[in-house]
Each structure stands twice: as C-alpha cells, then as structure tokens.
Amino acid sequence: MHELLTLSRAARLVGVSRGELQKRIRDNELNTFEGKVSVSDVLRAFPEARLEDDSALERVRRIKAAAAPRRDQEIGLPRPEVLASRLTCVSRELTEAKAELGNYSELVNAVSEKLAGLEELDEAELRSAVRSLTSWLDELLRSRPRVPRRTAELLARDTFLRMIAAQIKLIPSGHEFFVDGTDSILEAGLRHGLALRYGCTSGTCGSCKARVVSGDVLKVREHEYEMSVTEQHLGYVLMCSYTAVTDLTLEAAEAHDGADIPLQQIPARVKQLTPATNELAILHVQTPITQRLRFLAGQSATLALEQGAAARLPIASCPCDGRNLEFHVRREAGSSFSEAVFSGAVQADGPVFVTGPEGNIVLAEDAVDPTLFLAYDVGFATIKSLVETAVATDNAESYHLCWAVPREDGFYMDNRCRAWADALDNFTYTRLVLDLDVAPAQAVRALSEGVNRLEEQARCQVYAAGPASFLEAVRLWLDEARVQEERRHLLPVT
Ligand code: FES
Numbered sequence: 004m005h006e007l008l009t010l011s012r013a014a015r016l017v018g019v020s021r022g023e024l025q026k027r028i029r030d031n032e033l034n035t036f037e038g039k040v041s042v043s044d045v046l047r048a049f050p051e052a053r054l055e056d057d058s059a060l061e062r063v064r065r066i067k068a069a070a071a072p073r074r075d076q077e078i079g080l081p082r083p084e085v086l087a088s089r090l091t092c093v094s095r096e097l098t099e100a101k102a103e104l105g106n107y108s109e110l111v112n113a114v115s116e117k118l119a120g121l122e123e124l125d126e127a128e129l130r131s132a133v134r135s136l137t138s139w140l141d142e143l144l145r146s147r148p149r150v151p152r153r154t155a156e157l158l159a160r161d162t163f164l165r166m167i168a169a170q171i172k173l174i175p176s177g178h179e180f181f182v183d184g185t186d187s188i189l190e191a192g193l194r195h196g197l198a199l200r201y202g203c204t205s206g207t208c209g210s211c212k213a214r215v216v217s218g219d220v221l222k223v224r225e226h227e228y229e230m231s232v233t234e235q236h237l238g239y240v241l242m243c244s245y246t247a248v249t250d251l252t253l254e255a256a257e258a259h260d261g262a263d264i265p266l267q268q269i270p271a272r273v274k275q276l277t278p279a280t281n282e283l284a285i286l287h288v289q290t291p292i293t294q295r296l297r298f299l300a301g302q303s304a305t306l307a308l309e310q311g312a313a314a315r316l317p318i319a320s321c322p323c324d325g326r327n328l329e330f331h332v333r334r335e336a337g338s339s340f341s342e343a344v345f346s347g348a349v350q351a352d353g354p355v356f357v358t359g360p361e362g363n364i365v366l367a368e369d370a371v372d373p374t375l376f377l378a379y380d381v382g383f384a385t386i387k388s389l390v391e392t393a394v395a396t397d398n399a400e401s402y403h404l405c406w407a408v409p410r411e412d413g414f415y416m417d418n419r420c421r422a423w424a425d426a427l428d429n430f431t432y433t434r435l436v437l438d439l440d441v442a443p444a445q446a447v448r449a450l451s452e453g454v455n456r457l458e459e460q461a462r463c464q465v466y467a468a469g470p471a472s473f474l475e476a477v478r479l480w481l482d483e484a485r486v487q488e489e490r491r492h493l494l495p496v497t
Pocket of ligand 1: 201202203204205206207208209210211212228241242243244
C-alpha cells in the first residue's frame with residue numbers, strides 16, 4: 004500500500020525541499036512514475052533520512068515561519084471532526100491490511116487441515132505428500148511479501164502525516180499543497196504561495212468557488228453565498244469555507260500573471276508606521292476583514308492619503324496575507340506622500356485608500372532552478388515579497404539573496420534576511436555596500452564578488468530590483484555570466 008508517493012509528500016517525509024527532489028530526478032538518482040516516486044527509491048536516495056523524529060514537520064514549520072508574516076494564531080491540531088474523519092479513512096486502510104493478514108491466516112489453517120488428512124495415507128504416499136507440501140509451504144513463506152523495516156517506518160510516518168494534513172492537487176496546474184491544522188483550503192493554498200482566485204475570504208462573494216474532483220471536504224465556516232443546485236451536483240465548494248478531510252483533487256482558478264488579477268480599490272487604514280532608519284519608514288496598512296487585496300509577489304499598489312498625497316509603492320509583504328500589507332517609504336524631497344509620512348501627518352488608524360495591484364514582475368511559475376535575488380537599497384521591498392513567496396512555494400533548488408546598499412547602515416531588515424538564511428538549508432545571503440557612482444565595470448566586479456558563493460549563474464532565475472544604474476550593472480554582469488534573457492526579471496525602482 005502507498006508504495007508510490009507524490010513529490011510533495013516524499014519531500015515532507017524526508018525533510019527536503021521539492022526542489023531538492025526534482026534535482027535528484029534530473030540527475031537520474033530518482034525515477035518517477037506518473038509524477039510520483041517509489042518509497043524504496045526515496046530511501047535509497049536519502050539514506051540519512053531520520054524518519055523517527057519530527058524533522059520534516061519541524062522544517063515545514065520553520066519554512067512557514069520564515070516565509071510568512073506571523074499569524075494571529077499558531078498552527079495547531081485540526082478541528083476534532085476533521086481529525087476524526089481523517090482517522091476513519093486511515094483506519095479503513097489499516098482494516099484492509101488486517102484483512103490481508105487474515106487471508107494468510109486462513110491459508111495456514113487450510114494447510115493445517117491438509118496435514119491432518121495425511122493420517123489416512125500409507126507410508127510411501129505419506130512421505131511423498133509431506134515432501135510436496137513442505138516444499139510448497141517453504142516456497143510460499145519465502146515469496147511472502149515482506150515490508151522492509153525502513154519502508155514500514157516511512158509508511159507509518161506517511162500515515163501519521165496524513166492524519167495531521169491532507170494533500171491537495173490542483174487541476175489544471177498540477178500544483179500541490181498540504182492543508183494543516185484548522186486552515187481552510189484557501190488559507191492553506193495562499194500560505195503555500197499559490198495565486199488562488201478569491202475575494203472576501205468570508206463566504207459572501209463566491210469568487211473562491213472550486214470543484215472537488217475527488218476526495219472529501221468538510222465545511223468549517225457557514226457561508227452566505229448560495230451555490231446553485233447544479234453547482235452543488237457538480238461538486239463545487241467555497242475554498243474559504245471548506246477544509247480537506249482526505250487528499251483532494253480540486254479544479255480551481257489560479258492567476259498566472261498580473262493580467263489575471265483585476266484592479267481593486269479598497270478603503271483601508273494605517274495599522275502601524277515604524278521608522279527603520281532616518282531615511283526610511285515601514286508602513287503597515289490593513290484592509291477591512293472582508294476586502295483583502297489580491298496580488299502577486301512583485302506587484303505594486305497606489306496609496307492615497309485623505310489629504311490628497313498619493314504614491315505608487317511596491318508591496319513588500321507576501322500575497323498569502325492580502326489583509327496586512329507592508330510598504331517601504333523612503334524620505335524623498337518633493338514627494339508629498341513621503342513628506343506626509345515623515346512629518347507625522349500619517350498616524351496609526353488613519354484612513355488610506357489602496358488601489359492595485361499594478362505591475363507585472365512575478366515569479367517564474369514552477370521554476371525549479373536556483374534563484375538569485377538582487378536588491379539595491381529600497382528595491383529590497385519588492386525582493387522581500389518575492390523571497391517570501393518563493394520560499395513558501397518551495398519549488399526552487401536553492402536561493403541566494405544579495406542586498407546592496409549605498410552605506411553600511413542601510414541594511415534596514417538585515418535580521419529578516421539572516422533569519423531566512425538560518426531557517427532554510429538552501430538559502431544564502433550576502434550584503435554588499437555598493438556606490439552606484441562608480442564606473443559600471445567596477446559595479447559589475449563588486450556584484451561578482453557579492454554573489455561569489457553562487458555556482459552555475461547561467462542556470463539561475465534572476466530577480467533584480469533597484470535604480471536604473473544598478474539594473475544596468477546587473478545586466479552587464481548577467482551578460483558576462485551568459486544568463487539567458489528569459490531568466491532575467493529586472494524591476495526598476497525610482
Ligand atoms: S472568497 Fe468570497 S466566498 Fe470565498
């Protein structure tokens with residue numbers, strides 16, 4: 004049973020990223036069968052995997068903690084009724100296994116009865132019958148299917164994880180993610196960096212409608228939106244109001260680039276304004292609970308204050324939380340928005356009108372290659388959102404972030420970057436003090452040294468955000484490293 008595992012499940016079991024598994028497949032260390040890997044191959048490829056501890060789960064928790072902003076509540080056990088339903092499904096499988104054992108038991112009884120019948124035979128017949136019976140039994144026991152110990156451990160762990168979390172496969176994209184704890188399908192999908200279609204998140208708008216192709220779901224929240232009878236018969240549910248009881252295949256709409264997401268206008272409020280340095284402030288904006296901003300990492304929004312000042316700014320937070328938005332505001336002479344922020348005119352709880360999303364630099368979908376993020380100064384805002392999303396989707400083989408600033412005291416979120424590098428085995432971070440007034444060749448050399456730990460630049464997906472002079476240096480450096488145009492994602496920040 005369960006001899007084949009999906010990539011997501013196998014990665015979770017042995018505590019590595021999907022990107023690492025995909026690399027092993029590319030290097031022919033692992034075979035795939037219809038997109039799945041066998042238990043024995045996984046154990047052969049990861050002999051050091053420690054199945055008896057919680058490393059896989061712990062790693063998933065670390066990734067989430069590092070990738071997403073802290074949530075109001077920690078992930079806990081699923082709701083009792085969900086847990087009960089999952090246990091029922093797993094029990095069903097254990098019952099099937101027991102039935103198989105019962106078959107063996109019946110067989111042994113039959114053999115025993117046959118042996119009893121031998122009493123009637125004469126000595127010659129008896130010797131012959133006993134010989135054939137013994138060799139038949141020997142052969143039967145020899146060929147009896149046995150589950151190796153490590154395989155049994157892996158399957159037991161798989162059973163446990165299936166009780167804690169159900170796996171969802173989306174069609175047509177093929178994206179996979181797990182639903183943990185008390186999450187709805189929508190919450191889990193967003194947390195895994197997927198751009199699912201949604202609106203209110205509270206069961207009123209119907210935007211998150213999706214069709215259950217196989218598997219069982221459970222309603223975890225009442226919803227006002229009424230599904231038509233036809234939709235109900237076809238298996239449609241609201242992702243914001245249902246969770247997965249068993250593994251699911253779900254037909255759901257996803258955004259693939261900025262054009263798939265409509266422009267939204269949301270009256271929001273300033274949640275917090277924190278100075279990061281003398282020259283830069285972090286602005287936290289919160290939307291109403293029923294009207295979140297749907298966007299993709301790398302996009303921007305326009306913020307308008309009550310007094311009329313407005314600015315278009317990159318969204319620095321993860322799209323997994325469309326309610327709590329983060330913006331990095333630089334002190335800038337001549338910008339009425341910046342002046343309002345630094346003069347104290349913008350206060351917590353004050354109104355701010357959000358229009359967005361805008362722009363179309365987004366993560367290359369499903370790219371598994373090493374990913375290089377390059378930020379200059381406040382270009383870090385865009386890169387931060389991209390990093391958080393990339394880490395949540397967990398597709399790439401490895402990540403390297405190089406943050407360049409004009410002055411040593413400019414790394415205003417250095418701790419966040421170090422936390423990513425500490426939490427993730429495949430994440431590295433370098434800091435670079437870089438004066439953009441130097442000759443381009445000098446900037447290129449500095450960049451080269453800044454990312455010198457990175458191998459195989461040519462295979463990287465590269466995301467860079469900063470002023471035009473920085474992007475020009477990046478361009479020259481990428482030319483030198485022979486990085487193809489389609490792997491370059493450059494975002495000018497003024
Ligand atoms: S997001 Fe509006 S009903 Fe689910």
